[in-house]
Amino acid sequence: MILHSDISTMALMQQIKQKKLCFGGNRKLNIYGTLQCVSGKRMKRENRVFFYSEVEAINQGYRPCGHCMRGKYKQWICSAK
DSSP, rough: EEEEGGGHHHHHHHHHTTOOOOOEEEEETTEEEEEEEEHHHSSSSGGGGEOOHHHHHHHTTOEEEETTTHHHHHHHHHHHH
């Protein structure tokens, strides 16, 4: 997991372009989603984190986003009950 505040814009863009970073998340809400998610683009920089994989996000205790990962979110809801 990489905090947005711990990486330069240039390094971040390079890792996204090389498809090393594939998911973003909100560290206060423990939600992760795709980098194209509208909800993710609106969050504050200090709350934003990046993940190299979906498995990493799940292992860190994050849940799928209800907007950009609706199917996985529904699965998560069912398994959380």
